Amino acid sequence: MAATIPPRAAYAEDPSKSRGRKVAEAESLTRTPFARDRDRIIHATAFRRLKEKTQVFVAHEGDHFRTRLTHSLEVAQIARSLATALGLDADLAETIALAHDLGHPPFGHAGEDELQIQMQGYGGFDHNVQTFRVVTKLERRYPRFDGLNLTWETLEGIIKHNGPVTDKLDRPSWSAITEFDAEYDLRLGGWASAEAQVAALADDIAYNNHDVDDGVNAGLFYLKELLDVPLIGPHVASAFADYPDCDHGIIRLEAVRRMIGAMVEDVLAETRRRAEAARLASPEDVRTQDHAVVAFSRDMVEDLSALRTFLMERMYRHWRVNRTRSQARRILAEMFQLFMAEPDVLPTEWFVRAQQRDEAGRARLVCDYIAGMTDRFAIEEHRKLFHLDVWN
Structure with missing residues (x-):
């Protein structure tokens, strides 16, 4: 039986009632404002760069591990499915999902931690703020x-x-x-739309599932070690029971698929319960709540916390991951300090802009340059700057 698409929810965003853009533009004849936003993000330079920015593993370590790009696509798919099932605007949920990681520097959280250290005294660094700066300032595509x-x-x-x-x-x-x-009030003290909240939960669903997948695939832990871990364990057990003779690689994928399904169903049930209890009648009602409308149930939150504890111990703090994290931080620290001391080694357009700024402004420019790098580019740039066997 084909899935039934529910009617638009009363609290869904209506693209025809959008508050518009900071700079007024004529509307598209073929796309809603939110679909147009999605397309602008997909065509952005920062979005293309996500293909070689890491999640947990550095991008050069293997072609099968997630990058920021594949992660963003997975988040967008889950967000669109959730939004559709809830009667929300799927284009807006997908757009926010596609944009949410644009500000991540190379080497994942290790890169963010190092840029935060290097930018102490110059305004600091936060990847969420950097994402916002990318879409409001750093992308330069329009006259x-x-x-x-x-x-x-x-x-x-x-x-x-x-x-x-x-x-x-x-x-x-x-x-x-x-x-x-x-200059452009975003009502920072209230909640965002239900579509934005869907994108946030889709991010949680995607990265917890693909980190399980990538962790087993990388040999950091074994599939059967997950049997006693809340949330994923029952799905591993049921997959083994249903397919006892199946290859463990397929069992891994089947268990992850089932966990995604369970988390999606939990979000849908809890969100519908909260929306009904709050009697949401408009998008504005979502913004004025004192809690999130789109959420996991309490039981799911507890199980998810236990899974994250396992991943923290067995994956994120694994010595192999620690080693690449250490290397990554040294690469970014050394480049940042060199560019600050000798800005004339920056590419010409960046050097010209650096000359026009004070020390704090130059630090922000250097930070923007490094934050925009892919893993591979950062590694190669560091080699060219610090290794005498590379002369180009």
Whole structure:
């Protein structure tokens, strides 16, 4: 039996009622404003660079592990499915999902940690803020404005998909958000749309599942070790029971597929329960709640916490991952310090801009240059700068 697409929910965003863009533009004749935002993100240079930015494993370690690009596509697929099932605007949920990692530097969280250290005294670094700066300033593709000039709803969702952010605005790294908000109010103290919340939960579903998949695939732990781990364990057991003679690689994929399904069903049930209890009648009702509308159940949150504890111990802190993390941080630290001391080794267009800035401004420019690098480019750039056997 074919799936039935539910009617539009009363609390779904309506693209025909979008609050528009900071710089007014004529509407597209073929796309809604949110679909147009999605297309602008897909065509952005920063989106293409995600193909060689790491999740856990550095991009050169193997072709089968997730990158930021494949992760973003998985998040977008889950977000679109969730939004459709809830009667929300699938284009907006997909757009925010595709954009959510644009500001990540090379080498994942290790890269972010190192840039935060190097930027102490210069305003700090935060990948969520960097994502916002990418779509509002750093992408340069249009003659009338910097950035992508996305709709209010997309910008709100990008910066608030994890919830209100007023408690972060006193951090130096969030000054760019404060400045933008002063000119274009994003209501930073309230929740974002249900579509943005869907994108946030889709991110949780995607990365927890693919980290299990990648961890087993990398040999950091074995499939049968997951049998006693909450959330994933029952799905591994049921897959073995249903297919006792099947290759373990297929069992791994089947268990992950079942876990994704279980997490999706949990989000749908809990969200419907909360929406009904709150009697949501408009998108505005979502923003004025004192809690998230799109959420996991309490039982799922507990099981997910246990799974994350396992992954932290067995994967994220594995000595092989620690070793690449250590190498990555040294690469970024050495490049940052060299570019600050000798800006004339930057590419010409970046050097020209560096000359026009004070020390703090130059540090931000160097940070932007490094943050935009892919893993592979960062490794090669470091080799050219620090190894005498490379003379090009």
